Amino acid sequence: MRAAGHRLAPALALFAAALCACRAEVIDDVLSSLSRGASFLERQHAHINLDGVVGFLMLQAELKEAVRTWPHSDPVSWAQRTTAVALVKRLDQSFDKAVAALQRNDPKYYREFEPLLSWSFWLVPREWSSTDRSLLYRSTMSTECYDEQLSDKCLTLLLGTWKMNGTPCIVTKPCRDTMTRFDCPHYSLSHQLLYFMIGRMRGCTNLLKGDTRPSRANMTERSYQKIFCSNMMKTNQDIMREGLTEQTVDIFMENILICGLTGFSDFYKADWLQHILGMQDAEVGCFGRDGESGDRGGGAAGRSSEEQGSHALCLSSPESVVSQIIGDELLEQLQPHRRVKRREKILADGCSSHMTAVAVGALGGYLNFYLSEQDITKRPLS
Template sequence: MLYPFIMLLILLSTVDLSKQNVTDNILMSLSKGITYFEKQGTHINLDSVVGYIILQGKTLMSGYIFYNTNLVCLSDLYESLSTAVSSLQDTDSKYFKEFEPLLDSSFWSLPAEWSSIDPSLSYTSSRTMECYDEHLSDKCMTLLLGTWKDNGTPCIITKSCRDIMTQFGCLHYFLSHHLLYFMIGSMKGCSRMFKGDMRLSCINITVEHYQRIYNIMKSNQDIFRNGLPGQMQDIFIENILLCGLVGFSDFYKLDWIQSVLLWQYQEVGCFGKEEDLKHLFIYLLDVPHKRVKKREKTLKDGCSSHITGVAVSALGGFLNYYLSEQDKTKMPLI
């Protein structure tokens, strides 16, 4: 069944952060990002398609379509997503089968309520080397999803996955993927298994407890304080997306969203500059045990597939949060 029309607001053709309402900027950016996806969707990798699926299924469909009278209808996103998913099935069939559940918008859920990070759950020390590689991370997630083999049993938590996913002191991508692991387990319905398994371990931790670990916020604060270097933009926006999905409104900061909006190529609508991607790959490959994105790719016009998908989804999260809060207060956003 086709989704209802998606209505987006466009007031100007360029972003003017000092004069325009933040929601206008977000909607304008999303409009351009969706137009880009309609043209390049068959070339975008699975991680990026997931970002657009979260955007389409859980953010823009939240009912805030009458915010302003100057609206434009973008009803082709659903069709473009279907085409992109079919393309993934043909071009990367193994990875597609392993993570196919994430391509269903019903898999993802909006937070029932907003909460704040608890600084007391921060750990004080960090490792000098990263914790695990992407292959092991993917394997542990497929064990939760039940896609580790045909008709596989879901919610399997092996000792090696438990140990690596509850390891403290991890940084950057590894910390965010620890959170993603618990998110997937919770959305798949594995929470009871998590609790039972954790009682057997030396780490007294639950899904909710782990999600509240403060270090992801600390990581983003440090990245922002250091001027958002190009090689760190990807993890910065990934943290906003994941923590926003969990329900932490702390990550929806106006100065952060203003920075993300400036990363968009205004002419074509994608995110992630080519020169920044070069710095990102040097950063990942030059340091031992860093997570290397196996399926990251540079798209037409020198844009990052991963950053583009994650950025539009995170912006949709910003939009959902700010508009829901405005509904409660009936006050201007800025």
């Protein structure tokens, strides 16, 4: 073991340097992608729908938190923070125009969801947790089990916009029964989670008051969030196993966006990030252009084969990177105790308003998570 110890110091130093370089490269890719997304918003601010603007506002909340907490450890990190600050300013300018267009184009929908149209409404997680496979549903319904009109009504009751100067945080029995129903699939799941998420951010302290079912006696709002995201994780894993398609890519990214914003860090998988970056249209900066879900020349564009190989290493899991740098055998010695739609709008350029907003929001979550993640070299080895 002493020999392993002698090899440990230079190996960890090499790993720390490689990890920093990898993280900086990935953050560069994310910032570059978000810059292209901001250019899309600048061009399309008069036409993007409310759900699209909300996704960009989620991104803005994540960017402002990232700028606030950005480590000033080296010139590269400082330069990246400067890029993020410039991006925040660009988005702020576009939001004023986009929100004014929303109010003009769809005044009723705007009034009902106006509280969501501020970046300060969207809270960014400061602590992280993981999903739990033991919470998976035994079976899932084959069709969606929510009604969009009811969902919108339930949200306006939470927001207090169900009438002029309405009381907020109202939970009716139909809303509670719908939003706590188990075995729902896909978009039903994401809307159930969004309901609890918006309720928390609106300051509603007890969404479950009045639920007298004995089987739900010990359930908390966080319990429901964990159940929903655990099943949304399974959805994403199933999608990846079967291959991303035009029909599944939107819900795949939506699950990453809202479960990540709810604080479930295991949605920020490195290979999922690679897929998202590859789906951006290099020409106009949007996602879902002309209904395509494949690689349109995003993050890896212009790299040599050697650079792409290095980039693939950066997008590997931390454990995989450690293994490749210091070797499986030494790693095993050092770690003997390792625990084994809403409303869609296709714009004139063929871009999906909803999918673009979901993608940039998810990317903002990745950025914020990478900046807040503890350095693996500072973690205990056992």
